[in-house]
Amino acid sequence: MNEMMIGVDIGGTTVKIGFINQDGEILKKWEVPTNTSNGGKAIMDDIWKSIQGHTHSLNISKGSLLGIGIGAPGFIEPDSGFVYEAVNIGWKNMDLAKEMKERANLPVYVQNDANIAALGENWIGAGNGAKNMIAVTLGTGVGGGVIANGSILNGENGMAGEIGHIKIDPNGIPCNCGGIGCLETICSATGIKRQGIDAVSINPDSKLAKFYEEHGKLSAKDIIDFAKSGDEISVQIINNTVDILGRTLANMATIINPSKIIIGGGVSKAGVYLLDLIASSFETYAIPKLNDVCELKLAELGNDAGIIGGAYLVKQNVK
Amino acid sequence: MNEMMIGVDIGGTTVKIGFINQDGEILKKWEVPTNTSNGGKAIMDDIWKSIQGHTHSLNISKGSLLGIGIGAPGFIEPDSGFVYEAVNIGWKNMDLAKEMKERANLPVYVQNDANIAALGENWIGAGNGAKNMIAVTLGTGVGGGVIANGSILNGENGMAGEIGHIKIDPNGIPCNCGGIGCLETICSATGIKRQGIDAVSINPDSKLAKFYEEHGKLSAKDIIDFAKSGDEISVQIINNTVDILGRTLANMATIINPSKIIIGGGVSKAGVYLLDLIASSFETYAIPKLNDVCELKLAELGNDAGIIGGAYLVKQNVK
Numbered sequence: 001m002n003e004m005m006i007g008v009d010i011g012g013t014t015v016k017i018g019f020i021n022q023d024g025e026i027l028k029k030w031e032v033p034t035n036t037s038n039g040g041k042a043i044m045d046d047i048w049k050s051i052q053g054h055t056h057s058l059n060i061s062k063g064s065l066l067g068i069g070i071g072a073p074g075f076i077e078p079d080s081g082f083v084y085e086a087v088n089i090g091w092k093n094m095d096l097a098k099e100m101k102e103r104a105n106l107p108v109y110v111q112n113d114a115n116i117a118a119l120g121e122n123w124i125g126a127g128n129g130a131k132n133m134i135a136v137t138l139g140t141g142v143g144g145g146v147i148a149n150g151s152i153l154n155g156e157n158g159m160a161g162e163i164g165h166i167k168i169d170p171n172g173i174p175c176n177c178g179g180i181g182c183l184e185t186i187c188s189a190t191g192i193k194r195q196g197i198d199a200v201s202i203n204p205d206s207k208l209a210k211f212y213e214e215h216g217k218l219s220a221k222d223i224i225d226f227a228k229s230g231d232e233i234s235v236q237i238i239n240n241t242v243d244i245l246g247r248t249l250a251n252m253a254t255i256i257n258p259s260k261i262i263i264g265g266g267v268s269k270a271g272v273y274l275l276d277l278i279a280s281s282f283e284t285y286a287i288p289k290l291n292d293v294c295e296l297k298l299a300e301l302g303n304d305a306g307i308i309g310g311a312y313l314v315k316q317n318v319k
Numbered sequence: 320m321n322e323m324m325i326g327v328d329i330g331g332t333t334v335k336i337g338f339i340n341q342d343g344e345i346l347k348k349w350e351v352p353t354n355t356s357n358g359g360k361a362i363m364d365d366i367w368k369s370i371q372g373h374t375h376s377l378n379i380s381k382g383s384l385l386g387i388g389i390g391a392p393g394f395i396e397p398d399s400g401f402v403y404e405a406v407n408i409g410w411k412n413m414d415l416a417k418e419m420k421e422r423a424n425l426p427v428y429v430q431n432d433a434n435i436a437a438l439g440e441n442w443i444g445a446g447n448g449a450k451n452m453i454a455v456t457l458g459t460g461v462g463g464g465v466i467a468n469g470s471i472l473n474g475e476n477g478m479a480g481e482i483g484h485i486k487i488d489p490n491g492i493p494c495n496c497g498g499i500g501c502l503e504t505i506c507s508a509t510g511i512k513r514q515g516i517d518a519v520s521i522n523p524d525s526k527l528a529k530f531y532e533e534h535g536k537l538s539a540k541d542i543i544d545f546a547k548s549g550d551e552i553s554v555q556i557i558n559n560t561v562d563i564l565g566r567t568l569a570n571m572a573t574i575i576n577p578s579k580i581i582i583g584g585g586v587s588k589a590g591v592y593l594l595d596l597i598a599s600s601f602e603t604y605a606i607p608k609l610n611d612v613c614e615l616k617l618a619e620l621g622n623d624a625g626i627i628g629g630a631y632l633v634k635q636n637v638k
Contacts, residue, residue, distance in 0.1 A: 075608065132475050146574060148472050148479075155467070155576020156451050156612040166570045167604050170562075177606055243489075251485045255465060255574055257474020285486050287496055289394065293475045 004060075005314040006106075007120075008047060008070040009113060009306025010034065012088035015047055016303065019060065020311035024124035028058060029307060040090035048103040066318045067107035068100060069310030071116035078154045081110035109313040113306060115152050115161065117299075118145025120309030121262050125300040130260040134252055135299070136163055136245075138267035141176070142184040142191075148256055164188070166248055187245045189220035189267050195237045196223045206233050224270045238277065246281020253282075253290045264299030271298065323379070324633040325425075326439075327366060327389040328432060328625025329353065331407035334366055335622065338379065339630035343443035347377060348626060359409035367422040385637045386426035387419060388629030390435035397473045400429035428632040432625060434471050434480065436618075437464025439628030440581050444619040451577040453568065454618070455482055457586035460495070461503040461510075467575055483507070485567055506564045508586050511539035514556045525552050543589045557596065565600020572601075572609045583618030590617065 004027060009016040011034060018029035032050045035042045055062070074086030081097020100108045111119070118135035121127045127135070131150045137143040144163030146153040153160040164184035165177050172181025173194070185191050196218045200209040208226055212218045226234035249261055261282070263275060279296040286294070301308055323346060328335040330353060337348035351369045354361045374381070393405030400416020419427045430438070437454035440446045446454070450469045456462040463482030465472040472479040483503035484496050491500025492513070504510050515537045519528040527545055531537045545553035568580055580601070582594060598615040605613070620627055 132479070148467055148474070149470050151468050153467050153575065156578040157576065157608060159606065159609050160451070160467075160574060160576035162573050162576075162606065165606055166573050167566055170566070170604075179604070179606065247486055247489070251570070252574060254481050254485050255479060255571060256472065257476065257479035257481075259475040285489075285498070287478065287481065287484055287498065289476060290478050 002064050003066050004064055005066050005311035006051060006068040007116075007307030007310030008068060009116065009310060010043070010047075010070065010072040010086075010089065011113070012036070012073070015043070016307050017047065017050060017054075018304070018307035018311070019054070019058070020308060022315065024308055024311070026304060026308070028054060029304070030054065034089060036088070036090045038090075039092070040086075040094070043089065044096075044099045044103065048100070051104070065106055067109065067314040068104055069109045069111075069116065069313035070096060070100065071111055071113040071306045071310055072096060073113045076110055076112045076158045078111050078115075078158055081108060083110070107314065107318055109317050111152065111154075111309075111313055112158065114143035115145040115154070116309030116313060117143075117264065117301075117305040118147060118161075118262070118309065119152060119312045120301050120305035120307070121264070121299050122147055123312040124308060125305060126262045126297040127260050130258065132256055132258040133260045133262065134163075134249065134256055134258050135262040135264065136249070137265035137299075138188060138263065139265035140188060140190055142188045143265070146252075146256060163248070163252065166251075168244055168248065183244070183248055187241050187248075187267075192220035192223055192237065192241055192267065193218060195240065196220075196234070199233050199237060203233055207231050208233050220267055221270070224267075224274065228270075228273055238274075242274070242277040242281045246278050246283075247285045249278070249296075250282050250285035250290070253286055253294055257290060257293070259293055259295065261294060261296045262299050263296065264305065268298055321383050322385050323383055324385050324630035325370060325387040326435075326626030326629030327387060328435065328629060329362070329366075329389065329391040329405075329408065330432070331355070331392070334362070335626050336366065336369060336373075337623070337626035337630070338373070338377070339627060341634065343627055343630070345623060345627070347373060348623070349373065353408060355407070355409045357409075358411070359405075359413070362408065363415075363418045363422065367419070370423070384425055386428065386633035387423055388435065388632035389415065389419065389427065389429045390432040390625045390629055391415060391429065392432045395429055395431045395477045397430050397434075397477055400427060402429070426633065426637055428636050430471065430473075430628075430632055431477065433462035434464040434473070435628035435632060436462075436583065436620075436624040437466060437480075437581070437628065438471060438631045439620050439624035439626070440583070440618050441466055442631040443627060444624060445581045445616040446579050449577065449579040451575055452579045452581065453482075453571055453575060453577050454581040454583065455568070456584035456618075457507060457582065458584035459507060459509055461507045462584070465571075465575060482567070482571065485570075487563055487567065502563070502567055506560050506567075506586075508539035511542055511556065511560055511586065512537060514559065515539075515542045515553070518552050518556060522552055526550050527552050539586055540589070543586075543593065547589075547592055557593075561593070561596040561600045565597050565602075566604045568597070568615075569601050569604035569609070572605055572613055576609060576612070578612055578614065580613060580615045581618050582615065583624065587617055
């Protein structure tokens, strides 16, 4: 019996798709471009045709497919699989689950992209089946997913776990969400870069300023690399970033009391260097009894977390 | 069939006990003093003898009692009903569920006191069965309970929902928990009083300072009353308090996405005046989509929330 699930992770540029077995192994994965033109109308057909093509060429029988689990960015109603809005894709009021069911005649489950990535990490990644887990994605923005009592928290209208929009500084930087001083304005790649450019303008003779002048650009990775090499201004930026991130994670842990906090996304590629700093800040702020049971870990599944989590969504629901 | 549950709410001074029916109606409630001497050894016998006495005098048959739901302060492992420590009571490593089962020969369920109060409010109080709810108790300290996906969050070692220990100000006041600048150091009755005494020392000619001099003491209620009457310094204290509380609740809502936030405890007796200010601050900081679905309400069950929640704990588990 070779039952398998289809995981789909819809992003602004590509859609990742995979056939995944009951053990979480990827049997086959591939990508199709996300066609955002015309309100993203073609995306559903593109996905389904591509799945059909691979089902054919791999000689997979329809009967072995248990269902499709889809992650999409934006505001989603998980019970119905309805997407209110997904700005990056062009969707508005898109009945994603219904549309896909009509094409595939299979069970379809939908979650937002951060939540399925958290589910994937929880299943076969760094989460190790933790009943209580927080996943944070430090990328262009800061995303998050929370598992409590063994289930993804969706909340009343699918907005739970939006870690990036925790308000840190009432006098801070405006955020894309319309708020002021959100975590994402400081601890994302964008936020670290902004801190770097601010620091450069105040310290025009610094190593960082010279690098910026020479290269005409400055990335979060550059700043982290400078910090690793001991550059004082960069160290200050990273210290400020991990202080705020560690404190915010400690505050989240005060609510959720997790056994695992998983750090993923582009910024987390700075690896153990960053993880250790975040964990040290977390320890400073967390009640000892919270810290005692909580392990901070780097995400393990990279870009596959979404399709694996999508598959798990099917596995959880179909059995 | 007159099945009923026994709710027990153990506090530092008294133990509240009640017989409660399936509709959440209190058939009989009473209190016994909490005998904290000798490590609180007598408390279990005191509770059980008192229950037996009332069972007798009310002519209740043992068969109609479904079980006992107990709330206790401190660090509790809810699955086993084991109390690691309950400082106010003197307990350390107290196997509460086991001890009570041995006496009563009934199913026994245990939660911490803030969580059973939240369960009670959720069942027949202000929560109205909300699947996602945050309860905050503004008393001597700040307590909390969180319901997500329809269940109380306990977390990995029973520490979930400890709202009072969210870190607000890294340069703030030391908290009883060992941390610095916890919510409870600002937004509890104690915190409001402290803000008042600080303000009085800076403004010795103020109305508040004169009141303090005259009466030799200053309570959170005094400061709230002065604020209601428009006293500028008191208004500033209350504005600061509700600004921080509303922001913290908005940040919690960013994680939980609740439909109800219930405000209880002694400070909440300031009523609609305080509630409206907190709700307005919440609206300032919450993502609009979170605010749209979330109602802030005053707790409705007062001191009965604990025994009613204890009864609900039995109802949830026995059925």
